[in-house]
Amino acid sequence: MNRTDLDACTLHTIPCLLARNRIRLRSFCHIVSGSLLFFFDEYLQSDFILVLAGIKACVITMVVSTRSSARQGKEEKFVYEPRQKVALRDFVGFRYIDQYLEYDCLMTPDELRRLSAHKYSAVDTSWLDELCMKTFWDKVVELYPMWLAPNLITLIGLIVNLLTVLILTYFCPTATEVAPSWAYLLAALGLFMYQTLDATDGKQSRRTGTSSPLGELFDHGCDSISQVFVTLNVCYALQLGELRNSAWLVCVLSLSLFYCAHWSTYCTGKLKFARFDVTEAQMTVISMLLTTGIFGPGIWKIGLFGLELRHLVIISSLLGTLYQGGGYLYTIMTGGVGKNGSTVAGTSVLFPVCPLMAVVIPFCMIYSKSNSDVFQENFTLFVLFFGAVATKATNRLIVAHMSRSELFIWDWIYLAPIALILNQYYDFVFAEKMLLNYCTIYAYASLLIYCWVITRQICEHMGIRCFTITPIKH
Structure with missing residues (x-):
């Protein structure tokens, strides 16, 4: 043939x-x-x-x-x-662009209808939230003007977090360098500001009467992007670029655990926060950045029980991830709310593992097979690249949950890791660093296009605006 x-x-x-x-x-x-x-x-x-x-x-x-x-x-x-065909107004008139949009970004009328009817449901048992953070956030939200849109609050927090991480990245491109103390302290402040703004956007939406499914989707979407920045902060604070396998492990655990949290939500229809969850994890990273800023990254190399402190941090993180992941797995296997224990879309509770593996397996293959040390020499770029791939997979899962729709394994963003794998298999036809740069650009372009198109469709369908609101009249 x-x-x-x-x-x-x-x-x-x-x-x-x-x-x-x-x-x-x-x-x-x-x-x-x-x-x-x-x-x-x-x-x-x-x-x-x-x-x-x-x-x-x-x-x-x-x-x-x-x-x-x-x-x-x-x-x-x-x-x-x-x-089912999507609306014609969503197309731009160019064949290949329209095909890309239809299979990658566009939602059907039924999906939009189900998403607009979605109601946020969550169970928060976080001990730190109950202890003090909810009271603090209630005080902060009273300072916001009534015209400030909740999604704009979330976006501002994400931008602040991004800027502080970029500053630290400038000084620690391979996570082996020592940055100025103020850079670590600024990163800690940026993460705290993001946490505060992210926690108060929902309170602002209820305060202004502008709660909508778009707000939940936008909030979780920004969280998935911020998760990549938090992972980089940990690597910079502990200088994990010196411990290649440990850096790889932290990246895989961080991105996988966040995906699994929304996987369990896709099965149960309800977002559940454990006693030690997002707030506690973020506070732990903030404490690590503050410690590094005050004492320097060398403090994590102090020996204890025959191991460096950073090794103990990684081991405790691994144990915590296994415990948390076990809880998610139990929920996934027993908590399906669909027919015969299926997901909210009536599909198999196990199928979401496929998109996760489509992210993790290429990441592991490229990490292990590269003979040009692309992971070591371009640490930040490599983490950002696979962070974009994982973020889009997570966002698709969130959209599938909110619209009660079937999840698909294929995504056009996977062309980027496939290109890197094929380049390695054929003995580096292209320079690996150059190809990594292009793949990273493509991955973030694919992610941003997806987020923009989904947001625009929801706004048009529900007749709302993303970053502006009409103040409540008293």
Whole structure:
């Protein structure tokens, strides 16, 4: 079979079989995986571009929509049906851009309708919140003018956090350098300001009568981005660039745990905060930055019980993550609110592990296979790159939860890590640092386009504005 015949088979025959014979989703996945294996077997020693063409063909078949479920009696069966079309006004008139938007960003009318009807539900048992932070936040929100939009508060906090992290990044690009004391203290202040603004945006929305699903989505979206900055702060404070494996472990644990928190929410329909949760974790990082700013990063190299202090911090973080992750796993397996213990969308509670693995596995592969030390020499850029990929995967999960929609494994942002992996496999056709730069730009462009388009659609559907409000008349 030549390349032309294979493309024709992949692009035309498989979708036709799906549409006419209503092949189940599992069979469709088998077809796609078989096609991938054929490509790698047929073209293993062939030209690099030809392999990319094969990957492209399989990707196009993967994004064929499998969005609906057919019910027969009491048994729920998920089968292929054409994706409901989105509004024409969401397209820009260019074929490839429209295809990208349709499969990557645009929500269907049913999804928008369900999202607009979403009600925020959370259970907060955080001991630090109950002890003092809620009282502090209640005092802070009274200082806000009534015209200040809640989403603008969240965005300001994110920008402040970003700026302080960028300053620290300037002095510690590889997380091995020693920054001025004021840079660590400023990063601690920036994180505290973000925490305060992030916690008071919801109170401001209730105060001004502007609560909406967009506010929840915007808040959690900014949290997912800020999680990357918090991870970098930990690495800078402890100089984890000197401990390559430890730095890798911190990044994986941080991004995975945040995803799992929203995974459990997708299953239960309710966001649950444990006794030690976001507030306590952020305060721990703030304390670490303050300690480093006052005593210098060398304090974390002091020996205790035969280990450096930073090793003990990492071990305790690992144990805490395992404990927290175990709680999420128990909730996922037992707390599904859909039929037969399924998710809010009526889908398998285990399927969200696939997008998570699509982030973590490439991260681990590139980290372990790079012979140019891209992770060591470009530490910050590498973390930011995979932070963008993880952030988009998390945002998709949040949108799926709020709109009670099926979650999909494929995302166009995955082309970036795929490019890095293929470049490594073919003995670095392109300079790894140069390709990492381009992939990072592409990843953040994909993330920002997704966030902007989703926000615009929700605003238009609900007739609201994102960053401005009309003050309440007394």
